[in-house]
Amino acid sequence: MSVYTEKQIAEVRQTDMVGFLERLEGFTFKRVGSGWRCIEHDSLVVMSDRCGWFWNSKGVGGANAFDFCQKIYGMSFPAAMATITGVGETVTIERPLFKKEEKSFALPQKATGKFNRVFAYLNQSRCIDKGIISQLMHDNKIYQDDKNNAVFVGFDKAHVAKYASVRGTLTDKTFRGDCQGSDKRFSFSTTGSVSQKVYVFESPIDLLSHATLANLVTENSEAWKKHNRLSLAGTSDGALNQYLKDNPDIKEIIFCLDNDPTGRRKTSEYMKKYEDKGFICRNKPSKNKDFNDDLKAYIGNNDYSLSNKSNKKAMLIQH
Numbered sequence: 001m002s003v004y005t006e007k008q009i010a011e012v013r014q015t016d017m018v019g020f021l022e023r024l025e026g027f028t029f030k031r032v033g034s035g036w037r038c039i040e041h042d043s044l045v046v047m048s049d050r051c052g053w054f055w056n057s058k059g060v061g062g063a064n065a066f067d068f069c070q071k072i073y074g075m076s077f078p079a080a081m082a083t084i085t086g087v088g089e090t091v092t093i094e095r096p097l098f099k100k101e102e103k104s105f106a107l108p109q110k111a112t113g114k115f116n117r118v119f120a121y122l123n124q125s126r127c128i129d130k131g132i133i134s135q136l137m138h139d140n141k142i143y144q145d146d147k148n149n150a151v152f153v154g155f156d157k158a159h160v161a162k163y164a165s166v167r168g169t170l171t172d173k174t175f176r177g178d179c180q181g182s183d184k185r186f187s188f189s190t191t192g193s194v195s196q197k198v199y200v201f202e203s204p205i206d207l208l209s210h211a212t213l214a215n216l217v218t219e220n221s222e223a224w225k226k227h228n229r230l231s232l233a234g235t236s237d238g239a240l241n242q243y244l245k246d247n248p249d250i251k252e253i254i255f256c257l258d259n260d261p262t263g264r265r266k267t268s269e270y271m272k273k274y275e276d277k278g279f280i281c282r283n284k285p286s287k288n289k290d291f292n293d294d295l296k297a298y299i300g301n302n303d304y305s306l307s308n309k310s311n312k313k314a315m316l317i318q319h
Contacts, residue, residue, distance in 0.1 A: 004081055012084050015065040016269065017046045017053050020084065022236035026184070105181030107153065107164050108145035118144040121169035126205055127295050129212040131221050136208075141188065144169075151179075152188040152204040152231075154239075157246045162186035165204055165233060184233050185242035192227040195249040199229045199284075200240055201256050201291065202263065207231045209291040210256060213298060232257075235266045237273075244279075252280040259285045 004012075018036050021027040029036040029046065038044035043056035053068060054061030060071050069080035115137060122128040122142075136142040145151050145166065154163030163186045164179035178184070188204045190211065201207045211224035228247070232239050235257065244250055253274055257263035263285065271281045286294045 008085070009081075012066055012081060013064045014051060015084055016050050017065055017068070018050055019236065019266075019269065020065045020068075021046075023238060023241075024083070026238070028234075028236075105162065105164075105179065105183065107161055108147070108149070108151055108166060108179060110151075111144045111146050111148065114148075115144045117148045117169045118142065118150040121150060122208070125169075126209070126292055127212065127299055128205075128208045129215050129221070129224070132208060132211055132215070132224055136190070141190070154182075154186040154188045154231075154233075156186045163188070163233070165231075167205075178233065184236065185238050187231050187233040187239035189230040189239075189243065190224075190228070192225055192229070194227055195247070197227060197252040197254065198243065198247070198250050199227055199254045199256050201229065201231050202235060202258055203233070203290075204231045206256070206258070206286070206291040209295040213291070213295055216298060235262060237266075237270055240270075240274075250279070252282070254282045254284050256284050256286065256291060258290045259287070260289060 018029050021038070022029070025040075027041070027044075028039045030039060032045070034048040036046040036050070038046075041055070041057075043058075044053070045056070046053045051064045052062070055072070058072075062068055062071055065084050066080050069075040069083055070077075073080075073083075075083065119130075119133055119137075122133050123130050133142065141153050141155075143151050143153075148169055150167045150169055152165040152167070153161050154165075156162045163182040163184060165176070165182075165188060166179055167176045188207065190207065199207075199210060201210065207229045211229060214223040214226070215221055217223075228250075230239060230243050240253070253270075255267045255270060257267050267283055267285065271283060275281050288294050288297055
């Protein structure tokens with residue numbers, strides 16, 4: 001049986017419940033007031049400290065992840081510690097009360113012979129390099145659906161589509177979401193020629209913005225093809241875990257999450273977690289809120305005014 005120090009036990013009691021349940025159960029959460037509510041089980045809430053929780057329909061709650069393991073799973077102390085830390089004997093969790101109807105995954109219907117709305121949105125509104133867009137459309141990683149939304153597709157190791165993120169293309173209306181049945185472990189990514197390094201982002205737009213910046217800074221339209229890039233489809237690291245399993249050559253992880261409180265907190269958490277697993281970890285956050293803001297700022301600071309559409313379009317076309 002594993003022996004844990006008082007420090008380890010104290011750290012376990014401070015485990016982020018939102019991240020813990022995202023990793024363990026695949027649950028997703030939305031901010032409600034000062035806390036977080038589970039989308040899959042809307043009577044499950046996590047408190048403002050992100051440690052305490054209460055499951056209203058079950059009439060049970062606790063102060064931390066350790067309490068959750070004991071009260072919900074009925075685990076012993078060693079089993080709870082192993083489940084939370086990932087260290088120790090593997091524990092099989094019986095969760096019949098969690099079982100929900102499995103939703104089959106199907107990609108949104110592709111618009112026949114159309115791509116102009118998505119291309120314009122990515123190139124003109126988001127400033128993404130037209131060559132990158134064209135290549136990823138050719139690879140069926142990006143397309144326009146029959147409602148004129150942009151669809152970003154994620155594939156498993158066998159190149160079977162498992163995930164799709166849908167984003168509206170109207171600049172005055174914000175719409176985004178994952179396609180029904182999507183498996184976030186296989187989120188949107190691009191493959192580079194350097195097999196030992198991966199750059200990690202929160203969203204496909206930030207991933208594409210970073211790729212575009214690589215081309216602009218190097219003045220090389222093929223520069224983006226050098227490195228692997230992965231979108232987490234949020235801040236949970238489920239996609240990164242799967243990516244590392246599928247790409248065992250990866251030795252270095254560069255975290256490029258949003259430069260906001262959540263992004264900084266998650267980066268700090270993941271840096272420690274993956275360094276402990278033996279990976280070289282680096283923190284390369286955006287200078288502004290995210291990498292799309294960085295891209296727009298870079299274009300503006302190089303005499304390509306974002307308010308001048310003709311200048312912006314000319315700059316993007318030549319790259």
